[in-house]
Amino acid sequence: MGARVLLLSALFTCHSMVALDGPCQAQEPTTVPQETPVSSATDSSKQAAAQGAPGPETDKKDEKTHHKIHVQLGLVSFGLGYTHFAGPYYYPYPYFYPYGATYSAVFCDPFWCTYPSVFSPAYSGSLLYAEDKGEVRLTAEPKTAEVYIDGAYAGKADRLKTIWLDSGAYDLSVSAKGRVAFHQRIYVLSRRSLRISAKLEPEKGPDALRQEREAKP
Amino acid sequence: MNGKTLLGLAFVTTASLAAGPRGTMPKAAANRYPVHAEKAGVSVGAALLTSDEARKAFVSEVNRCCVVVEVALYPVKDKLQIVSLDDFSVRVTGSETAVKPSSAKVVAASIQKSAESQRDITVSPSVGVGYESGPYGGHGTYREVGVAVGVSEPGSHSGSSDRDRDTMQTELSEKGLPEGTASAAVAGYLYFSLTKKKNATLQLEYVLNGEKIVLTLP
Numbered sequence: 020m021g022a023r024v025l026l027l028s029a030l031f032t033c034h035s036m037v038a039l040d041g042p043c044q045a046q047e048p049t050t051v052p053q054e055t056p057v058s059s060a061t062d063s064s065k066q067a068a069a070q071g072a073p074g075p076e077t078d079k080k081d082e083k084t085h086h087k088i089h090v091q092l093g094l095v096s097f098g099l100g101y102t103h104f105a106g107p108y109y110y111p112y113p114y115f116y117p118y119g120a121t122y123s124a125v126f127c128d129p130f131w132c133t134y135p136s137v138f139s140p141a142y143s144g145s146l147l148y149a150e151d152k153g154e155v156r157l158t159a160e161p162k163t164a165e166v167y168i169d170g171a172y173a174g175k176a177d178r179l180k181t182i183w184l185d186s187g188a189y190d191l192s193v194s195a196k197g198r199v200a201f202h203q204r205i206y207v208l209s210r211r212s213l214r215i216s217a218k219l220e221p222e223k224g225p226d227a228l229r230q231e232r233e234a235k236p
Numbered sequence: 237m238n239g240k241t242l243l244g245l246a247f248v249t250t251a252s253l254a255a256g257p258r259g260t261m262p263k264a265a266a267n268r269y270p271v272h273a274e275k276a277g278v279s280v281g282a283a284l285l286t287s288d289e290a291r292k293a294f295v296s297e298v299n300r301c302c303v304v305v306e307v308a309l310y311p312v313k314d315k316l317q318i319v320s321l322d323d324f325s326v327r328v329t330g331s332e333t334a335v336k337p338s339s340a341k342v343v344a345a346s347i348q349k350s351a352e353s354q355r356d357i358t359v360s361p362s363v364g365v366g367y368e369s370g371p372y373g374g375h376g377t378y379r380e381v382g383v384a385v386g387v388s389e390p391g392s393h394s395g396s397s398d399r400d401r402d403t404m405q406t407e408l409s410e411k412g413l414p415e416g417t418a419s420a421a422v423a424g425y426l427y428f429s430l431t432k433k434k435n436a437t438l439q440l441e442y443v444l445n446g447e448k449i450v451l452t453l454p
Binding site for chain 2: 151153185186187188204206207208209210211213
């Protein structure tokens with residue numbers, strides 16, 4: 020194996036290693052730290068408070084638990100690298116080398132690799148991560164509540180902590196037996212994160228309703 | 237106006253409101269808003285949203301282009317009130333020109349244009365340690381460090397795609413002040429394409445039945 024080939028190999032090794040780590044941190048969609056205290060809100064404007072704008076604050080707690088691979092496509096990267104090789108080679112080491120590349124959507128960014136489908140941002144699942152989708156982070160109480168998006172059943176709340184949706188407006192409903200249903204109009208934009216907290220209050224029984232009616236003048 | 241006409245008008249209004257803007261929930265009374273006025277029994281309340289409030293109220297980054305004013309109208313009981321965006325305008329105090337509210341479509345397009353020009357810069361450090369061997373010269377270990385600075389392509393920012401624009405238009409439209417005829421209180425946002433300078437005060441002007449109401453927004 021020639022020294023050039025070896026160097027190239029080293030370069031690729033390095034890139035693929037960091038591609039799993041560095042870009043994940045850089046591209047993790049950010050969220051506004053405070054949660055929206057919505058109990059049974061229908062006012063769609065409230066959800067905007069929880070929509071995260073890209074910024075310096077990241078949800079570190081979630082990063083630890085999810086370990087998702089997020090890569091951003093279409094970057095132009097330029098940099099400087101340093102390689103030191105300790106071995107019986109004929110070429111002098113260490114030396115500096117500059118590198119630069121233009122990446123298209125075909126490649127994972129910012130390094131030259133095409134990941135297997137499980138890591139691919141083009142992973143095609145309707146509620147799974149994709150570059151052009153927005154993230155909805157849902158917290159529901161009780162956790163077994165059923166989640167509906169535009170009237171269609173999406174799953175249990177505890178299994179749907181993170182939902183990736185195409186950009187658009189949706190009617191989100193969370194319901195559980197014996198609880199007052201939660202409805203909210205949500206607006207999802209690509210590459211943005213929306214945090215929703217749905218605490219379903221217990222439904223008032225017939226006795227409580229009768230008492231309430233009697234208490235009214 | 238006879239009963240049939242009223243009924244027909246109410247039906248058309250209801251039908252158009254169901255498909256269009258929904259506005260916001262009006263407060264209990266006009267005096268719950270920072271500025272309010274009353275004329276001929278019709279009350280109007282208004283609130284200028286700060287950048288922070290606009291960020292919380294909207295997913296769309298409406299701050300990029302516009303000043304947002306929440307307006308609520310309280311018609312006289314059992315009397316229909318025509319609500320039209322053309323009746324509203326905002327003027328910088330002391331200025332001669334007034335700005336009419338922009339449509340959701342125009343505002344969404346403006347935000348998209350602004351998002352398209354925005355670029356993200358990311359710095360990605362890289363570190364590698366490895367071992368290589370081959371027939372050329374022998375074998376050994378290597379250590380490698382590097383740093384890459386990435387600049388995203390224009391158009392990769394949130395809000396820059398056509399689909400995002402449609403979503404923003406939907407949001408702005410649904411939260412906007414509903415136009416039509418109202419018999420009960422209505423409220424919603426108005427978007428004015430102007431940038432507010434610090435310390436500059438704005439005046440919201442509303443033409444009610446030919447008479448002008450001026451509200452100075454704090």
